[in-house]
Amino acid sequence: MKETITVIDNRTGKTYELPVTHGTIRAMDLRQIKSGDDDFGLMSYDPAFMNTASCTSRITYIDGDKGILRYRGYPIEQLAEKSTYLEVAYLILNGDLPNSAQLEEWESNVKLHTMVHENIKKFMEGFHYDAHPMGMFISTVAALSTYFSDAKRINDPLSRRAQIIRLVAKMPTIAAYTYRHSIGRPYAYPDNDLGYNANFLSMMFKMTEQKYHANPVLERALDVLFILHADHEQNCSANAMRSVGSSNSDPYSATAAAAAALYGPLHGGANEEVLRMLVQIGSKDKVPEFIKRVRAGETKLMGFGHRVYKNYDPRAKIIKQTADAVFEVTGKNPLLDLALELERIALEEDYFITRKLYPNVDFYSGLIYQALGIPTDMFPVMFAIPRTSGWLAQWEEMMTDPEKKIVRPRQVYLGAKQRDYVSLEKRK
Numbered sequence: 001m002k003e004t005i006t007v008i009d010n011r012t013g014k015t016y017e018l019p020v021t022h023g024t025i026r027a028m029d030l031r032q033i034k035s036g037d038d039d040f041g042l043m044s045y046d047p048a049f050m051n052t053a054s055c056t057s058r059i060t061y062i063d064g065d066k067g068i069l070r071y072r073g074y075p076i077e078q079l080a081e082k083s084t085y086l087e088v089a090y091l092i093l094n095g096d097l098p099n100s101a102q103l104e105e106w107e108s109n110v111k112l113h114t115m116v117h118e119n120i121k122k123f124m125e126g127f128h129y130d131a132h133p134m135g136m137f138i139s140t141v142a143a144l145s146t147y148f149s150d151a152k153r154i155n156d157p158l159s160r161r162a163q164i165i166r167l168v169a170k171m172p173t174i175a176a177y178t179y180r181h182s183i184g185r186p187y188a189y190p191d192n193d194l195g196y197n198a199n200f201l202s203m204m205f206k207m208t209e210q211k212y213h214a215n216p217v218l219e220r221a222l223d224v225l226f227i228l229h230a231d232h233e234q235n236c237s238a239n240a241m242r243s244v245g246s247s248n249s250d251p252y253s254a255t256a257a258a259a260a261a262l263y264g265p266l267h268g269g270a271n272e273e274v275l276r277m278l279v280q281i282g283s284k285d286k287v288p289e290f291i292k293r294v295r296a297g298e299t300k301l302m303g304f305g306h307r308v309y310k311n312y313d314p315r316a317k318i319i320k321q322t323a324d325a326v327f328e329v330t331g332k333n334p335l336l337d338l339a340l341e342l343e344r345i346a347l348e349e350d351y352f353i354t355r356k357l358y359p360n361v362d363f364y365s366g367l368i369y370q371a372l373g374i375p376t377d378m379f380p381v382m383f384a385i386p387r388t389s390g391w392l393a394q395w396e397e398m399m400t401d402p403e404k405k406i407v408r409p410r411q412v413y414l415g416a417k418q419r420d421y422v423s424l425e426k427r428k
């Protein structure tokens with residue numbers, strides 16, 4: 001079979017044969033298709049990138065129709081069951097699972113860099129008392145670039161590696177600081193005797209005790225959530241990371257941009273919206289009425305639907321199991337029954353079936369975060385901590401891609417033709 005496609009331009013009658021590679025044609029191959037000598041050449045129009053591959057990647061594989069998610073070839077179910085977040089972060093960033101020496105070195109490197117400069121604390125004290133944690137998080141990550149001038153050496157692989165370690169290590173610290181600031185508690189410094197998640201929980205919840213002891217079931221639940229959120233190929237925030245990084249910005253600025261993209265309620269802000277929605281619905285008997293409003297297009301069922309998954313999000317399945325383990329320790333979240341009822345009714349409804357709308361990762365994650373004692377407005381921050389390894393893997397892959405160029409889409413200009421300036425007194 002010939003791996004090409006033949007295009008006939010009905011405007012000119014000319015025929016073009018375009019190569020097909022990995023199921024795609026190169027958009028630049030369309031440029032040769034011209035209606036006349038002064039024609040710029042054919043472009044493809046794809047707002048929101050519904051059918052455009054912006055890069056080649058070897059990190060994450062998703063088959064949205066079958067509900068498959070794999071990091072570097074490993075099924076998410078196996079990683080969630082057997083791995084840890086830091087091991088998964090290594091896998092995503094390096095391409096293969098580490099051997100024990102590599103894992104030990106990676107974990108101790110991350111531990112070495114959990115502290116942030118004391119001035120970061122002072123900087124964060126400047127935020128208003130009721131500032132949204134995600135707003136503080138984004139700004140503080142951006143501010144990190146001012147502390148590490150070597151981060152500008154983006155073409156130096158060793159410098160890139162150093163910033164990657166710093167970013168993965170400091171995210172939990174900044175995240176916990178945003179929480180402590182929002183409730184007026186003194187910041188708790190990292191405790192490097194503890195693992196990644198236990199240390200994060202310690203920085204979040206430690207009071208006057210010498211040592212904070214996290215419940216191992218909750219610590220593991222957090223690890224699973226972090227594994228599930230580590231990467232998700234070319235989503236809105238990964239695209240922001242690559243776009244900003246493509247101009248050779250330092251990785252702190254690019255990560256802040258990615259986090260800003262994550263903040264939106266259609267992306268990482270969705271779990272926050274799910275909780276607000278559940279509270280707003282209030283009780284199981286109000287579910288049919290709420291679904292009616294969704295059907296009428298008056299509101300969305302947050303935590304449902306996905307650009308890529310047109311089947312049950314495999315992460316949502318794992319999260320449901322994790323929720324059971326967590327609720328055994330913390331007692332059941334009263335909103336769980338409401339969420340289950342909402343899911344049950346939605347999955348039977350024609351509106352959701354025909355549009356292939358299933359629960360996504362955010363539908364249940366908020367309930368677990370809430371059970372862990374994490375307030376609703378911290379949810380997007382909880383997403384950003386593990387996604388940092390994914391963003392950085394996407395960035396590293398782009399930086400070493402021989403096809404790397406500054407990202408610069410085209411547009412279809414539909415505005416006014418040239419016209420002459422009219423002085424103010426002559427304008428109607």
Ligand SMILES: CC(C)(COP(=O)(O)OP(=O)(O)OC[C@H]1O[C@@H](n2cnc3c(N)ncnc32)[C@H](O)[C@@H]1OP(=O)(O)O)[C@@H](O)C(=O)NCCC(=O)NCCS
Nearest residue numbers: 265266267270294300301302303304305306307355360362
């Ligand atoms: C994730 C999301 C942004 C994907 O959007 P998308 O790929 O652009 O899909 P569309 O918005 O075109 O949705 C297709 C149809 O399903 C409907 N739809 C999608 N998600 C819906 C939801 N959560 N509730 C109700 N209707 C929904 C749309 O209204 C549209 O209906 P229409 O064809 O009658 O106009 C979208 O499903 C959504 O807003 N979900 C809620 C937010 C969320 O949970 N985000 C987290 C993602 S992990």
